[in-house]
Amino acid sequence: MRMLSSLGGLARQILFAALALLMAFPFYWMVTSALKTNDEIWRSPPTLWPEVPLWGNFAAAWNEAPFARYMGNSIFVAGSIVILQIINSGMMAYALTHMKFRLKGVFAGVILFGYMVPATAVYLPGYLILSELHLLNSYAGLILSNSVSIFAIFLIRQAFLQVSHELVEAGEVDGASHMRILWTVLVPVTRSSFAVLALITFIDQYNNYFWPMLITKDPSLQLVSAGLRSFFVEGGAYGLKWPLIMAASAFTIAPLLLVFLLAQRTIMQSVNMTAGSSKG
Amino acid sequence: MTRSKFIGGLKPVLFTLPAMVPFAVFWLAPLLYVLYLSFTEWDFMSPEKTFVGLQNYTDLLSNPAFYKALKVTALFCIGSVLPVILLGLGLALLMNRKLKGSALYQVLLFSPWVTPTVAVSIVWSWIYQPEAGLANAVLNFFGLESIGWLQDPKWALTGVLLVTIWKSVGWAMIFYLVALRNVPSDLLEAGDLDGASPLQKFLRITLPLISPTTLFLFVVQLISALQAYDQINVLTQGGPSGSTRTLLYLYYQSAFESFQIGEASSVAVVLIFLCMLLSVFSFSISKRTTHYQ
Numbered sequence: 001m002r003m004l005s006s007l008g009g010l011a012r013q014i015l016f017a018a019l020a021l022l023m024a025f026p027f028y029w030m031v032t033s034a035l036k037t038n039d040e041i042w043r044s045p046p047t048l049w050p051e052v053p054l055w056g057n058f059a060a061a062w063n064e065a066p067f068a069r070y071m072g073n074s075i076f077v078a079g080s081i082v083i084l085q086i087i088n089s090g091m092m093a094y095a096l097t098h099m100k101f102r103l104k105g106v107f108a109g110v111i112l113f114g115y116m117v118p119a120t121a122v123y124l125p126g127y128l129i130l131s132e133l134h135l136l137n138s139y140a141g142l143i144l145s146n147s148v149s150i151f152a153i154f155l156i157r158q159a160f161l162q163v164s165h166e167l168v169e170a171g172e173v174d175g176a177s178h179m180r181i182l183w184t185v186l187v188p189v190t191r192s193s194f195a196v197l198a199l200i201t202f203i204d205q206y207n208n209y210f211w212p213m214l215i216t217k218d219p220s221l222q223l224v225s226a227g228l229r230s231f232f233v234e235g236g237a238y239g240l241k242w243p244l245i246m247a248a249s250a251f252t253i254a255p256l257l258l259v260f261l262l263a264q265r266t267i268m269q270s271v272n273m274t275a276g277s278s279k280g
Numbered sequence: 281m282t283r284s285k286f287i288g289g290l291k292p293v294l295f296t297l298p299a300m301v302p303f304a305v306f307w308l309a310p311l312l313y314v315l316y317l318s319f320t321e322w323d324f325m326s327p328e329k330t331f332v333g334l335q336n337y338t339d340l341l342s343n344p345a346f347y348k349a350l351k352v353t354a355l356f357c358i359g360s361v362l363p364v365i366l367l368g369l370g371l372a373l374l375m376n377r378k379l380k381g382s383a384l385y386q387v388l389l390f391s392p393w394v395t396p397t398v399a400v401s402i403v404w405s406w407i408y409q410p411e412a413g414l415a416n417a418v419l420n421f422f423g424l425e426s427i428g429w430l431q432d433p434k435w436a437l438t439g440v441l442l443v444t445i446w447k448s449v450g451w452a453m454i455f456y457l458v459a460l461r462n463v464p465s466d467l468l469e470a471g472d473l474d475g476a477s478p479l480q481k482f483l484r485i486t487l488p489l490i491s492p493t494t495l496f497l498f499v500v501q502l503i504s505a506l507q508a509y510d511q512i513n514v515l516t517q518g519g520p521s522g523s524t525r526t527l528l529y530l531y532y533q534s535a536f537e538s539f540q541i542g543e544a545s546s547v548a549v550v551l552i553f554l555c556m557l558l559s560v561f562s563f564s565i566s567k568r569t570t571h572y573q
Contacts, residue, residue, distance in 0.1 A: 012374055016381075019371070020388040023450065027391075029414055030403045042412045045421070088298035101292035107300065114307050116559040120507040120528055121548040124535045125310035125317060133305075148302040178291065207396035210509045214536065225398035229514065232402050242406055252399040260394045264387055267394065271454045 027253070034058065034247035041242050054243070061231075061247035069220060070227030071255075077142045077212075077223060078205035082198050084147040089197065093156035094182045098168045115150050123214060130215055137218050145215070146205060152197050155273055159193035160186060196270040199263055203256065228252050311552070318545035325539070336546035346547070348522050349530040352437065356508065356526055359441045360448070361501040365494065367445070368452025373482075375453070376460045386457075389450030397447065401514035404443045405430065408515070433523035436516050440524050443511050452497050459493040460486070492566065499562045503555055527551050 033041055035053040062068075095101070096108060126145065127136075135141030163186055171181040187194060209225035216222060222230070232245055260267060318336055320329040340346045371389065375382050392400060407414045408429035416426040429439040463486055471481040507528055512518060518525035518533060525533070527547060535544035 009379075012377075012379060013381075015374070016379065016385045020385050023392065023446065024388050026400065026403050026407060026446070029407060033406060044412055045417050046412065046414060084298075088302070091295045092299035095292045095295035099292040099295065103293065107296055110308070111303070114303065116556045117307065117311055117552055118503060118507050118555045120509060121531070121551040121555070122307070122310035122314055124531070124541070124544055124548060125313035126306060129305065129309055129313065144302060145306050148299050148306070150303075153299060178295065203394055207398075209396070209398045210513075225396050225510070228396075228402065229398050232514070242409075245402060246406060249399045249402050253395045256394050256396065257391060260391060261387070264390075268386070268390070268454055271451075271458055 027257075030246050030250050030253070034061075034243055034250050036243050038241070038243060057243050057247045058251060061244040062251065064244060065227065065231045065248070066220070067224070067227065067231075067248065067251065070222055070224040073139075073221060073227075074206045074224040077139065078202045078208075080139075080143045081146050081205045082201050084143070085149050085152045085201055086194060086198065088148055089152040089156045090182060090187060090194075092153050093160045094178070094186065096153075096157050097160040097163075098165065098181075098186075099178070111150055111153060115154070120210065123211060126211075127214055135215075137216050137221060139221065141215055142212055142221070142223075145211070146208070149201065151274075152201065155193055155197055156190070158273070159190035163189055192266075192269065193273060195266050196273050199259075199266050200270050203259070206256070224252055314545045314548050314552075317541055318549045320542050320545075322541040323539045324541060329541075332542065336542045339543065340546050340550070345522065345525075345530065349525050349527045349547075352522070352524060353506065353526045353528075355437060356441065356444075356524075357502055357505045359437070360444045360505045360508075361498060363441075363445045364448045364452050364501055365497055367449045368497070369456050369494075371449070371453040372456030372460055375457060386450070386454065390454055391450070392447045393451040395447075397510035398514055400447065401443055401511045404439075404511075405515055408439055430516050431520060433520045436520055436523045440511055440515050443515065444505075444508065447511075448501065452501075455493050455497055456490065459490040463489050495562060495566050499558065502558055506551065506555060527554075 032049055034057055035055065036047070036050045037052075037054060040047060040050060096104065130136050130141050130145060133141075135144065167185055167189075168181055171185050176184075206223075207225055208223060209229070212223045213226040213229075216226075219227075219230070228248055231248055317329070319331060319333060321332045321336070322329040375385065379385070410416060410426060410428055410431060413429070415429055419426060427435050430436050467485050467489075468481055471485055476484065506526075508526065509528055509532065512524055512526065512529055516524040518529045528551060531544050531547040531551065534540045534547065
């Protein structure tokens with residue numbers, strides 16, 4: 001019996017090793033393809049590891065398109081959005097959980113309603129409104145149009161609900177303003193929710209493609225996904241330079257995998273919180 | 281007194297403004313605007329929008345491309361949501377018992393989720409490359425014929441779905457792992473005492489207790505399937521011959537490629553309606569049948 005279960009353990013071990021290998025293989029394939037010559041990459045059957053790895057392909061791809069600019073755009077836009085969302089979600093959640101006002105029910109209802117609207121379905125009218133506001137092709141448009149997230153409001157609201165009113169009332173008795181109570185009392189005790197918000201929003205916005213691509217035609221404003229995609233279509237003429245395209249994909253993906261490795265606890269923790277905030 | 285009361289009443293509203301103003305401008309206004317546009321005919325260029333009543337909707341209902349997109353959307357939803365949930369649950373169940381190196385496996389299985397869809401779709405389009413791609417090399421290795429993964433209308437949707445599933449399955453697994461850990465062990469032990477088989481325990485105790493997670497994943501995956509764009513845009517652009525053109529992709533193409541703003545808006549309204557229906561439906565189910573602890 002014990003032998004059977006240890007056999008089962010071994011089988012599971014092998015199964016998971018195989019699965020993990022399978023899931024990670026596209027990343028391995030990307031890197032090895034990036035290191036091949038244009039001749040070798042077309043060989044059939046393919047070689048598992050390049051005969052002579054061309055590490056210079058990474059530098060060559062980096063210099064073929066303004067990737068530093070794209071990444072800078074992504075970091076700047078995603079970072080600004082994170083800051084704005086922390087501020088407005090914090091304030092909104094505070095009003096919804098620790099303040100009394102007449103329109104509260106209406107506001108909460110409107111936001112819940114917004115939760116059901118698929119963002120992509122309103123990209124066309126959103127585009128037209130942005131053009132009326134003269135915000136197309138600008139950092140301001142990229143940042144402001146993404147500055148509010150219903151998910152973020154729900155997440156922070158859920159965290160604030162677990163903070164007792166007494167803590168807030170104690171602050172009020174001390175004569176602290178609501179702003180002060182929010183940022184010096186509530187935010188510190190719910191900082192893990194804010195960390196999750198910051199990380200998830202940053203990754204989402206850094207990777208964002210569809211909406212930023214629609215509202216910016218100027219190549220110097222492109223985020224990294226749109227930049228990579230234009231390199232794929234134009235520079236690579238749909239795949240005549242596959243090694244360089246794979247190299248470019250690799251240095252687009254690498255920073256995110258690195259962030260994930262460094263912050264995996266927080267990111268995995270987000271699962272607990274997103275599941276929780278959907279119940280509230 | 282009345283003054284301070286007035287300020288006291290105003291302050292909460294001031295707190296909501298930083299969120300409510302962008303929300304109104306970038307969510308509510310577009311929502312109303314798209315509803316209005318769906319009753320008009322407009323091509324982006326001409327100064328006037330012509331009011332045409334329900335014509336865009338009646339046109340849509342007699343347009344075979346719409347029904348085709350509806351069918352592709354349904355296939356895309358089923359073909360991505362069910363595998364992600366079933367595989368996610370299966371993996372979580374296997375991983376829930378003690379397993380050496382499970383932390384490493386979790387990281388590896390989860391990692392596709394954090395990577396940009398556009399970049400990984402480009403990698404997959406190289407894997408799917410008909411002559412020198414890895415996918416066909418594997419098929420050939422096992423003595424099978426090559427497939428036009430993204431070129432053959434029979435296979436293109438499968439190709440796009442594989443990338444979609446690959447990206448989400450580890451994410452679903454983590455959700456289920458958390459849910460399984462929250463199943464109280466005394467309930468399972470009580471099942472043991474009553475002589476329940478592992479399958480009975482799973483069906484009677486575990487599955488009902490993790491049903492909120494199942495419902496959550498179902499809704500989130502369904503809504504993201506209805507909105508899938510990045511991978512379709514990189515891999516197939518809705519082709520070949522419309523075999524991967526979902527409602528969302530049809531909407532995008534009629535708006536930004538053929539500039540049929542009215543027609544596009546009516547597709548958007550259908551899409552919004554579908555999402556709301558699903559949300560309300562799942563909300564009422566969760567109230568009635570799921571077991572919260």
